[in-house]
Amino acid sequence: MxxxxxxxxxxxxxxxxxxxxxxxxxxxxxxxxxxxxxxxxxxxxxxxxxxxxxxxxxxxxxxxxxxxxxxxxxxxxxxVDEANAEGETPLMIAAIRGALPAVQALVKRGAAVNRAGWTPLHYACSGPDNGVAAFLIAQGAELNARSENGTTPLMMAARYGNSDLVPLLIKAGAEPRAANEQELTAADFAQRGERDKLAAELRRLMKERQRAADAANSAK
Structure with a gap:
């Protein structure tokens, strides 16, 4: 008993x-x-x-x-890195919301900045930002990461991001000549987002990069 x-x-x-x-x-x-x-x-x-x-x-x-x-x-x-049903991690959700304190806390706790497919940087470049992209880049985010269909963070920034993101990514080393599976570049994304001035600037950068690449190859 x-x-x-x-x-x-x-x-x-x-x-x-x-x-x-x-x-x-x-x-x-x-x-x-x-x-x-x-x-x-x-x-x-x-x-x-x-x-x-x-x-x-x-x-x-x-x-x-x-x-x-x-x-x-x-x-x-x-x-911290277990994805939801849509394949998104908590860091990705915080990034697209521009929630910098949450992003910083998650990264400090060990959340992965880089992953296969869509990344937190892709998501940061699709939202209000609030310094999230710059923080992720400083933490080693892959600038030219490719989603499943070849989309890069620069492409997302060109169509959806705030006006500071494209210059930030370009300065950090993002490649404007990259194209996705539909052969669309960041300039095309900007054009589809009716950002004509940005599209023109990206096309100018593409030509400039290509001329520099051709000159480097000719010098070899």
């Missing part, structure tokens, strides 16, 4: 420690870093999905819940 009661008491204690994942995700959504930390200390797995199929780290990034994100990243159990 005593052993049975002891087992029952232990089971009850474990149940009180194992708070549901729904509470953790809700705390992340509300940017309640203290509750997030408390639930993690009680044994909640931060990588589980809640009843709506959401993971806490993605919710924190999407909602701009920096305090909650910091608490999640403080746990060694939180997997």
């Amino acid at each position: 005593k052993s049975w009661l002891a087992g029952l008491t232990l089971s009850a204690a474990l149940l009180t420690q194992a708070a549901p994942i729904d509470d953790l995700v809700k705390a992340a959504e509300m940017d309640d870093g203290r509750t997030v930390l408390g639930l993690l200390l009680k044994g909640v797995d931060p990588n589980q999905h809640d009843a709506r199929g959401r993971r806490a780290i993605f919710v924190a990034v999407h909602e701009g819940s920096q305090r909650a994100l910091d608490s999640l990243l403080a746990s060694p159990l939180t997997r």
Whole structure:
């Protein structure tokens, strides 16, 4: 009888420690870093999905819940590079939102700056930026990374990014002559985005780079 009661008491204690994942995700959504930390200390797995199929780290990034994100990243159990159903990592989501503090925190925690296919830099160049692209480049982001269809960050910046991104990428060494699988260059992307002036400047750079390359080859 005593052993049975002891087992029952232990089971009850474990149940009180194992708070549901729904509470953790809700705390992340509300940017309640203290509750997030408390639930993690009680044994909640931060990588589980809640009843709506959401993971806490993605919710924190999407909602701009920096305090909650910091608490999640403080746990060694939180997997920072596990992608969602669309193949996006938390760093990619933070990058496209221009959430520099979140990007910095994720990279500090070990999130991969480079990956096969679409990268955080591609995503940064598609959003408001807020210094995210420059930070990722400083962290070693591949300037001429290719998505599955050959798209580069420069192409995304040319069509979707803010006005500072293309000069930033070019200065850092991005290749304006690169083309994707549809034979579209960054200049073509700019043209499709009705950024005619930028398209003209990119075409000028392409010709300039090609002349320099031809001259270098002739000198060999």
